[in-house]
Amino acid sequence: MLEITYVRQNPEDVKKRLAVKHFAELHLVDELLVIDETRRQTQKVLDDNLARQNAIAKEIGDLFKQGKKAEAENKKAEVAQLKEDSKSLEVKLADAEQDMRNILVRIPNLPNPQVPEGKIPEHNVVVKQVGEIPALAEGALEHWDLAKKYDLFDLELGVKITGAGFPVYKKQGAKLQRSLVSFFLDEAEKAGYMEVIPPHMVNEASAFATGQLPDKEGQMYHITVDGFYMIPTAEVPVTNIVRDEILEEKNMPAKFVAYSPCFRREAGSYGKDVRGLNRVHQFEKVEIVQIAHPDKSYQVLDEMIAHVESLLQKLELPYRILRLCGGDMSFSSALTYDFEVYSAAQKRWLEVSSVSNFETYQSNRLKTRFRDENKKTRLVHTLNGSALALPRIVASLLENHQTANGVRIPAALQPYTGFSAIS
RNA sequence: GGUGAGGUGGAUGAGUGGCUGAAAUCAGCAGUUUGCUAAACUGCCGUACUGGUAAAACGGUACCGAGGGUUCGAAUCCCUCCCUCACCGCCA
Structure with missing residues (x-):
């Protein structure tokens, strides 16, 4: 608010x-x-x-x-x-x-002056593009076919167990998930984030405080008997750690990292957007959250961007960073950068991270304040970003690093997977 | 699921109708003392809205889990709801 x-x-x-x-x-x-x-x-x-x-x-x-x-x-x-x-x-x-x-609650956050004019995704500004777009050999496969070939995940099986959009990861595909999560968590820890494992369901007050309610009610799975919501992102439980708190300035910025599964109903999606792992109802994500002093939050935002970049570089994926235009950014954000990786077989950019500064828009609902030098309470700035969301990273990893004999695992990830190639 | 206990300020915890926005202790902040540390002593020390101010000072109101009620007056009495804890049962 x-x-x-x-x-x-x-x-x-x-x-x-x-x-x-x-x-x-x-x-x-x-x-x-x-x-x-x-x-x-x-x-x-x-x-x-x-x-x-x-x-x-x-x-x-x-x-x-x-x-x-x-x-x-x-x-x-x-x-x-x-x-x-x-x-x-x-x-x-x-x-x-x-x-x-x-x-x-119906008025969105005010965009930062850096936010570009524009109404649609095409108006977003590409601020940076890094990495070579791989030229794949003839007969290169899209990730859903690679998954079949190497038995990495099974969407049909998920349909039987639950429904569409609930993949079952298998064998090296399952190990890859676990490895990526560990890799992302370790990198965040090195960058000074404190790891938390939050609840995967939240109550109504928490969902309201971070703005999922009332506007995004239809996007969350709702456990009606208990009044809980399955989290669409760890941002919700993690940001609520500081709800109704008055922080000491010396403890800021507070930096949290959390791995969690994310549950999204994704009502109304269809077509090529939902093919394979492009859009699913349950996925893994490592989220970083910072609670920052208002005067320093844009420095913090830059730091978070650099962190996400370093992850993509270590995974050897070509990526670009977009500064979202006014019309495409989220309701509660003041400034958002999206990260997209190139998925070479699909020949398209996939969003894998979104890093935002919400300034006081969330903290005003959360009632998260700090005491400034004059002992007065002021609202903090909250920021968060994915670092990173797995499915599209996996899609791009599989497609970009595929060879005739298998899929190469980037060096940074090999200590986690224990194998250097999927075959 | 059953039974019982309980929700008071950062923490512990007193408080059964007006003198209580709330004792006391601890933590915290400022100061005095002190070779340093420790200790001792003194003072300060909730939040929100609102009036006021250049900003303060200063004033008003509300808040003792939430919402209603009784009363001139409620943390205190009554009702409803929520939550937490303990024990038993069940399960991992």
Whole structure:
């Protein structure tokens, strides 16, 4: 959520920046300000009213103690009307607060000034491209055919057990998953991240705090009997570690890394996008999260980008980094970089990571603050990124590194797999 | 699943109707003392909204798991819900 004080003080800036995101309901900003004004006025009147009531209650107490019963009884009548007024004021205030919240959750985060203009993925800016696009030999296979050839994963089997989009990894394919997870975790640990293994289901409060609810409700698997949600990313449980906390500045940035399976309903996807491992309902991901000082969060973002880059380089995959345009970035992000690897047999770029700075948009919901040098509480900045999501890495790894005799495993990964080639 | 206990500030933990936004202790912060460390002593030490201010100071309101109720007045009494812990059963 945006901070209401900022909106109140900078309404034109807010509108200007929301326009970059192609936010269609700019009128909400003005509505918000009107409601905020009502809210504050109502609160003032109500507070005064309650203050008066408190004062009278005190007087009555004193009068009773002095044995002045009749006077005390008189005062009681005076309170009755005040209480009556308070009731309606309380309703009015609660309504205003509810309305304000309802609007705030519909307004996306403000894009950082670096966010490029644009509406569609084609308008994203390629800031960097690294690595050679491999020229594959005649007869090179796409990863789903390689999987068949080497018996690495089985989608049909997953259909029997669960349904479409739940792969069963086998043999060297299974080992590869485990190796990648370990590799990513170890690299993150070297970069100073603290590993956590979070719950794979979260309660409603957690899902709300990171913004999955209400906007992405349909994308999560919902365990209705218990009111839990299967996590769509470790970002949700991990970021909630600091929910309702006030951090010490000396403990920042807090750096977390977590491996978890991710569960996504992916309603409405189809076609070549879902072929093979391109898009599945359950997948493995290592996620990095940082809780940073507002003045340093963009430095932190750069550091996270460098970390993700180093992973892709060690896996010897050609990649490019996109700075997402206003229209393509997520609701709650202020600045997002997507990482794509080239999948040489499919001849297309696949998104494998998304690294974002949310500034205070998440922390405002999370109520995660720190104490600044003046001992005042301020909202922290939250950032997260995949480092990395496995399926498309596997797809690209298989396709790019395939040879006539098998699939070469990059040197950095071999200590984990224990084999140098899939065959 | 059964039974019992309990949810109070960063922690422990007191508090059965007004003197309690909340004792005490510990931790933390500032200072005094001190060759250093330790110890001792003094003061400070919740959050949110809101008024006020250039910013502070300062003021108001709310919050003792959540929501309702009783009362002039609720952490304290009543109701509903949620959660946690312990023991038993079952399971890994």
